[in-house]
Amino acid sequence: MSVTIKDVAKKAGVSPSTVSRVLSNHPRISAATSRKVREIMEELGYHPNMMAKSLVSKTTKSICVILPKPAEELFLNLFFMELIRGIVAQAARSGYDVLISSGASEAEEVEAVARLVNGRRVDGAVLLYSRKDDPVVEFLKERNFPFVLVGRSERHPDILSVDTDNVQAAYDAARHLISLGHERIGFVGGPPNMVVSIDRMHGYRKALEEAGLPLRSDWIVEGEFLQDSGYRAMSLLMNLPERPSGMLVVDDFVTFGVIRGLNELGYRIPQDLSIVSFNNLALAELSSPPISSVDIGSYHLGYTASQTLIRAVETAPEERMPVRHIIPHRLIVRESSLYAPLNKA
Amino acid sequence: MSVTIKDVAKKAGVSPSTVSRVLSNHPRISAATSRKVREIMEELGYHPNMMAKSLVSKTTKSICVILPKPAEELFLNLFFMELIRGIVAQAARSGYDVLISSGASEAEEVEAVARLVNGRRVDGAVLLYSRKDDPVVEFLKERNFPFVLVGRSERHPDILSVDTDNVQAAYDAARHLISLGHERIGFVGGPPNMVVSIDRMHGYRKALEEAGLPLRSDWIVEGEFLQDSGYRAMSLLMNLPERPSGMLVVDDFVTFGVIRGLNELGYRIPQDLSIVSFNNLALAELSSPPISSVDIGSYHLGYTASQTLIRAVETAPEERMPVRHIIPHRLIVRESSLYAPLNKA
DNA sequence: ACGGTTTGTGCAAACGTTTTAACAAACGGG
């Protein structure tokens, strides 16, 4: 059917082993044979069969990225796409292919990963964000299969991971509002079982406590990484007798909901409410008004994750060291955040 | 190292062949042996090695999706993510894995595909959109490797493809503006070498000609699938002595640029300019004002592409028939399009 | 009771590589 190493060997008058060695640049191959064999390979249009290769080398030169269960909802897409672009770009550069895996339910998710891992279809995995006790983390860790987590695991600190310092990011965002004179600052958070939500909440609290500002529980709303979440949060918040003058919102998509809600209620941004958001998706810049947002370098995050993973895959298991990479973030100030109005309280 | 079919066979006191047959539900295996073998598999934690399987079956149970060269630019992400979600979901359902491939340059792109195809790493490919004479299409077609194109190939109509009827979609969008009374309608298009741009342009022309409206070349701007493209288009258009009252814009992202441009110039939407856009990304709804946009069912597009491809992969080459699936679109009217102002010209 | 069919299982080859061990030839130093 298709041309194999044997065909090449026969035509070149050498053994298959020799051809294989030519392919892998074995030092003890004479220049003459090498040239000859390469010529024949070209002529016959030979291409190595990866499956055969994998079988003997026990290595697939591919990694998988595992999307969290409801990829349809969380972080809505744009964010993941950036991340994946980074992963794919880096992997390609190291000669790795990238497989995408996701499941409809949490059970399916583990099952899908199990298929890939047990079937030795991939050499490593990139796990995108995780819940508090993520079953996929448990699964991979137990099998000690190489993987890197984009995000942070509360239960397992001794893990390869690439993350944003979300506590600091939220702290910085809050400081920004504080430095603009805001004293009544609220927070629209994400799902309370996701580590990223938890961390951002901490940063928010820390900044407010440190500045001696009131932490009012009715100004803190938890929700999803969905537009609607922001919309609903506004209905609640803006009907309170005492309203915040500034707001941290856990994600740009959610912020869109916030803005929509405010518009409907007749409030203006940033005059009535200053907003700082996270992730700095393309949306943030395109919004009207453009949203101040903490850029967490999604592409970079993905790129580093891929790099870290592949490095791990290629070192002997006993020499692998758990590393935690922190990708720097930076606040991009746009029009959604402005000085606090003078009349306090 | 890890448990193989032989280990299971030995422990169960049968031959490897028998175990293999149990695995594939061969009809001539006694219920007793089957039960026994399965028990042992469970006990030993056996999982088939996909590489070995692939080697003999010459089938990998995976497909790849090929992103167009500058995925960073074209259609900006959201659109592709939806498509990919559809592809992955359907593939998973059929037991296939999905590999993502993309290259930095056009050459790299072909090379990346060649690696996957020649290395027999995937059984088929989904190609996302294509340029007028796409080298990847040529490559795959020549090798007659199973693939489906999301989009349309001008040069090769006899190909598996899944597409929107973009001519009709643009026609519908234009008709919408016309029915609102607009008589001066412009068009912000995409790259002129992409089939999708070409088709939408045709639909636009067709509707205007049919209605006897003027087709003014200074109201037609070609560009990229980028926000900036829309922004620049506005600078040009709105400074003309005669301005359109309605506008078709090839993509929601581009529309964001249009809106930004208009805002800066002090024009209002839809009062000064009605806009209808394409793709109906999450952005369209979130924009202010919300954008009227033609929904082309990206997820559905991906889902169908995957399904079509896998069906093709699983039928004998001689029985494969070129099919062209058209996914229905529909115009979602929002606030960006309104009745034309009464004072004409 | 006998031949023919059906049912259940095993043997061994095949898939396309890599790699270890062995070996022949060429080389080089005394």
Place this chain on the structure above:
DNA sequence: CCCGTTTGTTAAAACGTTTGCACAAACCGT
């Protein structure tokens, strides 16, 4: 000129499956 290296090549086993062929046992109709 002989012996120990170095250099270039090969034969064969291994990786973990599937599958065609062969074969024994059980079954069935006459």
